[in-house]
Amino acid sequence: MKVRFYGRLGETLGEEVDVDLPGSVDTIVALRAMLAGMFPHASADLCGRSRACIADAFVLDDHKLTGVGAVEFLPPLSGG
Amino acid sequence: MRREVRLATSAFDAAAEYRQFLSSLAGDGAVVTFLGTARPTGSGGEDVTGLFLDHHPRMTEASLREIAEDAGGRFGVSAISIVHRCGEIAAGEAIVFVAAAAIHRRAAFEAAEYAMDRLKTDAVFWKREDAVDGSRWIEPTLADEADRARWSK
Numbered sequence: 001m002k003v004r005f006y007g008r009l010g011e012t013l014g015e016e017v018d019v020d021l022p023g024s025v026d027t028i029v030a031l032r033a034m035l036a037g038m039f040p041h042a043s044a045d046l047c048g049r050s051r052a053c054i055a056d057a058f059v060l061d062d063h064k065l066t067g068v069g070a071v072e073f074l075p076p077l078s079g080g
Numbered sequence: 081m082r083r084e085v086r087l088a089t090s091a092f093d094a095a096a097e098y099r100q101f102l103s104s105l106a107g108d109g110a111v112v113t114f115l116g117t118a119r120p121t122g123s124g125g126e127d128v129t130g131l132f133l134d135h136h137p138r139m140t141e142a143s144l145r146e147i148a149e150d151a152g153g154r155f156g157v158s159a160i161s162i163v164h165r166c167g168e169i170a171a172g173e174a175i176v177f178v179a180a181a182a183i184h185r186r187a188a189f190e191a192a193e194y195a196m197d198r199l200k201t202d203a204v205f206w207k208r209e210d211a212v213d214g215s216r217w218i219e220p221t222l223a224d225e226a227d228r229a230r231w232s233k
Contacts, residue, residue, distance in 0.1 A: 007206025079203030
């Protein structure tokens with residue numbers, strides 16, 4: 001699965017990483033926990049301060065990852 | 081309602097945007113514009129060399145269109161335009177241009193203000209401030225959130 005990051009997360013972790021999901025990682029919240037383990041210096045943003053998107057739509061933490069090819073994590077927005 | 085939205089990847093001329101907006105109008109009695117520019121100093125008074133606005137390849141433009149549509153529809157303006165920069169922005173350059181036109185002034189004022197309040201919190205951008213002593217990512221302030229929330233009342 002591809003995981004894409006933006007803003008501070010993209011700068012810290014890189015814009016895109018490929019991850020192999022174990023069977024136990026089947027929801028967004030489980031993916032957050034797995035990524036936080038991989039990138040502990042970004043765990044606060046990964047676990048609480050970013051919103052997850054699939055196919056350009058925000059999804060909740062209990063969203064299933066079955067058949068999902070890419071997940072994006074968006075930190076707090078700041079335009080204008 | 082005529083709605084124009086543009087994500088600018090390089091510096092834009094706000095005066096030219098204004099002239100183009102004016103040329104498209106027909107019979108409106110009120111035009112309100114707002115221009116946001118990159119400040120040369122940060123919130124702590126430090127010298128800022130520029131900004132970097134990260135964006136999403138699809139969601140950013142979609143968010144601009146949604147904000148323009150909502151602002152125009154909510155206040156009944158006849159035309160609205162939003163131009164928003166992304167990428168590297170030097171101090172002094174334009175970041176965002178908003179224009180709204182309506183028959184009467186109140187609708188135009190409110191549509192422009194509403195659009196700016198939404199842009200601060202809902203537009204899909206991530207803003208990094210680059211100063212001589214380092215960089216920091218900017219997040220919406222409590223004041224930004226309060227400005228956005230007052231339109232929900």
